[in-house]
Amino acid sequence: MADQSSSNGHYAIEAKNLNVFYGDFHAVKDVNLTVEKNKITALIGPSGCGKSTVLRCFNRMNDLIPVARIQGDVLFHGKNIYDPDVDPVQVRRRIGMVFQKPNPFPKSIYDNVAWGAKINGFKGDLDELVRTSLEGAALWDEVKDKLDANGYSLSGGQQQRLCIARALAVRPDIILMDEPTSALDPIASLRIEELMIQLAEQYTIIVVTHNMQQAARVSDYTAFFTVDEGRTGYLEEFAPTEELFTTPRSRITEDYITGRFG
Amino acid sequence: MTNNSYFPEGSELERFVKRRRQKGVIWRSLFLLATTLGVIILMVLLLSIIDDSLGYAAVQYKIDPHEMVVGFYQDMALNASNARAFDDADELARALGEHPDAVGLLDEATFRAHADDLRAVSIEDGELPGVVVAVSQQNDWLQSVTMQELAPLFTIAETWSDVREGWPETPVHRYLPPAGSPVLTTFIAGVYGDDPAQQPVEALLAMLAQHLSPGALRQFVAEKPLDQRTQEEALGILAERVLEPTVIETWSLSQSILHKDEIEAAMAQTPDAELEFRRWVTWDFITSPQSSKPELAGVRTAIIGSLWVVLITLLFSVPVGIGAAVYLEEYGSGSRLDQFIENNINNLAGVPSIIYGMLGLAVFVRALEPLTSGSMFGLADPTTANGRTILAAGLTLGLLILPIIIINAREAIRAVPRAFREASYGLGATKWQTIWHHVLPNAIPGILTGSILAISRAFGETAPLVVVGASTAIFVDPNGPFSKFTTLPIQIYQWTSRPQAAFQNLAAAAIIVLLALLLALNAVAILLRNKYQRSY
Structure with missing residues (x-):
């Protein structure tokens, strides 16, 4: 997509009056969110508040759910990715995703990383790309001698880093992470967190997390979502992380981060 | 009232748990029964198929294969050069005693009666029970022979030197008992064999020529020249056109094992049939085309x-x-x-x-x-x-x-x-x-x-x-x-x-x-x- 100059040019991605419906159910209402380039933005909130739904709106993954319907705009380089002339395939090529449960392909480590580049028409040196991507995901030293091994032969934490390397291999602008450490043990989680901070030097990261300490440790901005009486999710508060955790403006936010509910 | 009073306690609890476990045991045995039943039915099915695919069969041949082979060699021997058939064994023995170039076949009793004039030839690698290969006392070269030498000696050899180097170049005279006599039949079965499957392809083709009608033979030759036929092909065509076996009755494997006496009694009533133990799944069965004759039919x-x-x-x-x-x-x-x-x-x-x-x-x-x-x-x-x-x-x-x-x-x-x-x-x-x-x-x-x-x-x-x-x-x-x-x-x-x-x-x-x-x-x-x- 062409890089259009606009007043929103310094944001990596921006949601404007975003509403999501699953059939008749209003899942998320009126979300307005701006994501800064090369920062980590965390989406937190209780279960069912729609934070994962919002994340999936950023690369049109909700298109895969037949009953999902989206209203409002998601501006990426100033262009609404839900405009009819935008191909979701192009959006996902620029906005990569890492999922809750590590999901490498049942292929070799090498093919896991190289496949995305291949299908996207990569013409350079694949070996080099695989190496830099695995280095970028801090996995190269552990797997460089067994690139032919199946992705599933790795440990859970390694698998998740392989998925990150796989996302890096198509050189995206933004990486969406949907609770990337919830299936991992604390040590593996810590390695992923360190990796996220490293990656933020080059990439914009949006991460959904259940773990408030994780949000506090790694993110620059935090968006707190919660639900109203009709179980519809909405954005309660969005602020720089430090501010949100120390001086929340909203009473509900304060109750949540201090552990009074959620 | 505490919550506990709603639940069974003590001996009541014990009985209750036992009952629940018994229920599980009953269901488990039912499932086991179902599985066993399935396996048994499958076994019965397989057994009944195998039972039918093995067993005795009463086979009747238009021409008995043994008789065919023996008859073929008998004709060959009787029609060989200088061959003479004697109806009377004593006459044969007397003639043989006077002729040093002759070789003859005798039963043991006749040989002993003429032992003064005759000498028995020893067979190096076998024996022919009841048959003596004899020569005149004047014969000074034929001391012993091998089975392999006996074969040409009584059929195709013209002179003695054809059989073994160093024997004289005089023609061989053969003095034979009449066609169909036990001596000749035993000799042929012993030297040439009486099973068609043991015969060389040339002999089989000759037998075919002997028994097929000229028209059928021409047709057979037109398909493929005789000298290119294999032994297997010759046997196949012999079975189909000459021997024409017919299975008149069959018995399953279980009958064959358990009621052998009944089968033999049934066989006694049909003396011209032979009892053979058959494996119905044979390589021939798999490789033969369909036929209206069960003996020849394949899949x-x-x-x-x-x-x-x-x-x-x-x-x-x-x-x-x-x-x-x-x-x-x-x-x-x-x-x-x-x-x-x-x-x-x-x-x-x-x-x-x-x-x-x-x-x-x-x-x-x-x-x-x-x-x-x-x-x-x-x-x-x-x-x-x-x-x-x-x-x-x-x-x-x-x-x-x-x-x-x-x-x-x-x-x-x-x-x-x-x-x-x-x-x-x-x-x-x-x-x-x-x-x-x-x-x-x-x-x-x-x-x-x-x-x-x-x-x-x-x-x-x-x-x-x-x-x-x-x-x-x-x-x-x-x-x-x-x-x-x-x-x-x-x-x-x-x-x-x-x-x-x-x-x-x-x-x-x-x-x-x-x-x-x-x-x-x-x-x-x-x-x-x-x-x-x-x-x-």
Whole structure:
């Protein structure tokens, strides 16, 4: 997509009056969110508040759910990715995703990383790309001698880093992470967190997390979502992380981060 | 009142738990019973088939094979140069004693009576009980011979030196007992053997020439010159045209073992029949074409027909079935039309197979005759010239198993974890790339399993093929999709309805072949599936 100059040019991605419906159910209402380039933005909130739904709106993954319907705009380089002339395939090529449960392909480590580049028409040196991507995901030293091994032969934490390397291999602008450490043990989680901070030097990261300490440790901005009486999710508060955790403006936010509910 | 009073306690609790456990035990025994019953039924089925495929058979030959061989060599010996047959053994012995160049065959009693004039020749590597090979006392070279030397000595050798270097070059004179005498018969059986299978191909062809009518022999030579025939071919044609064995009665394996005495009593009433223990599944049975004589009938034509039909079925139904499954699972929008199609496919899987036969008859045999008979391509088989071909049968069976393949392939596609699809889409893959690179490869083991089951069903299907027009008596191997055909189940069906006892055994043998082929097909498919099976 062409890089259009606009007043929103310094944001990596921006949601404007975003509403999501699953059939008749209003899942998320009126979300307005701006994501800064090369920062980590965390989406937190209780279960069912729609934070994962919002994340999936950023690369049109909700298109895969037949009953999902989206209203409002998601501006990426100033262009609404839900405009009819935008191909979701192009959006996902620029906005990569890492999922809750590590999901490498049942292929070799090498093919896991190289496949995305291949299908996207990569013409350079694949070996080099695989190496830099695995280095970028801090996995190269552990797997460089067994690139032919199946992705599933790795440990859970390694698998998740392989998925990150796989996302890096198509050189995206933004990486969406949907609770990337919830299936991992604390040590593996810590390695992923360190990796996220490293990656933020080059990439914009949006991460959904259940773990408030994780949000506090790694993110620059935090968006707190919660639900109203009709179980519809909405954005309660969005602020720089430090501010949100120390001086929340909203009473509900304060109750949540201090552990009074959620 | 505490909550505890609502629950059983003490001895009541003990009884209660015991009762619950007993219930489980009862159910477990019922399930075990069901499994055992299934296994027993399967064993009984297999045993009854094996029982029919082995056992004694009473065989009657038009010409007894032993007599044929003995008669052939007897003629050869009696017609050899300088051969003389004596009706009286004493006369033979006297003549032999006076002639140093002669060799003769005597019984032991006559030999002893003339021991002054005669000398017995010792046989180096065998013995002929009751037979003495004798020469005159004046003969000073023939001390001992080998069996191999005896063979030419009494038939083709002209002079003594033909038999062994160093013997005189005088002609051999043979003094023989009359045709059919025990001495001559024992001698021939011992030296030349009396089993046709032991004879060299030249001898067999000579026997054939002796017994076949000139016209039949000319026809046989026209097919292939005699000097290019193998021993196996010669034996085959001998059995078919000369010996003409007929199985007059057969017994199953269990009867053969348990009621041997009854069988022997029955045999005593038919003295010209021979009792043979038969294995009905033989290599000959598998490689011979169909025949109206049970002795000669085999299943080659049916096996080739079955394989051709299944090949067409496979080529048609597997790609179409997978394609439909991919469409319905991945592209179908759940619209009314899609639901209608889905319901119909599920219903079609339950339609009786004979209905598919009617459909195949109407559509493939009649309406699409130019296609299925091959006349559209100018490939029509002149002996068929209608739509009752392998192609029509294969397509009919293809339709029959298509719903099964679709349903199984859909299950397999649905079982591919969503995570793989999401990961693929997340990297910017298109829908087709996701299906081709991730959904199908991971669904292949399941698709293969479903296809194996479906193909196995097609392999054993009979009813629709009867309707579509499988030939029941066909003696020529099919040579392409436009040939008329028969299949193994059809062949079995036809044989079981024949009156001759031997065909029942052949049907049992054909069932074993069918089962073995099915197992082989399944084994190949399971190997393929395991090769593609992934762990995740």
